Amino acid sequence: DMKHWPFDVISVEGKPKIQVEYKGETKNFFPEEISSMVLTKMKETAEAYLGKTVSNAVVTVPAYFNDSQRQATKDAGTISGLNVLRIINEPTAAAIAYGLDKKTAGERNVLIFDLGGGTFDVSILSIDDGIFEV
Secondary structure, rough: OOHHHHOEEEEEEOEEEEEEEEOOOOEOOHHHHHHHHHHHHHHHHHHHHHHOOOEEHHHHHHHOOOOOHHHHHHHHHHOOOOOOOEEEEEHHHHHHHHHHHHHHOOOEEEEEEEEEOOEEEEEEEEEEOOOOOO
């Protein structure tokens, strides 16, 4: 509910921007800029853990994201200095993490439960010969 958010959403030339107060100053950011800040922090965390530079990434998005949201996420990765190799659905990422891309031959239908931050998504994946369909 927007009235409870700790920031305002404003329209600048018909596009949404997030308006925040930071150190007594009002700043406006496009959603992609906010996402890039998160990805930059994740990149720094990964680099600190690995002890080397991270330049490529696969980024997950909710299965319901449309093409423009996926492109905005890819743009955020580019802004953060990452080469985004692929954008994949979160249920697909869960299945790959579990190793379902490598198990048994033939088509399989898999029910994926995604208990995210404040969400509970359920997706059915059809997996056949390494191809995932949500």
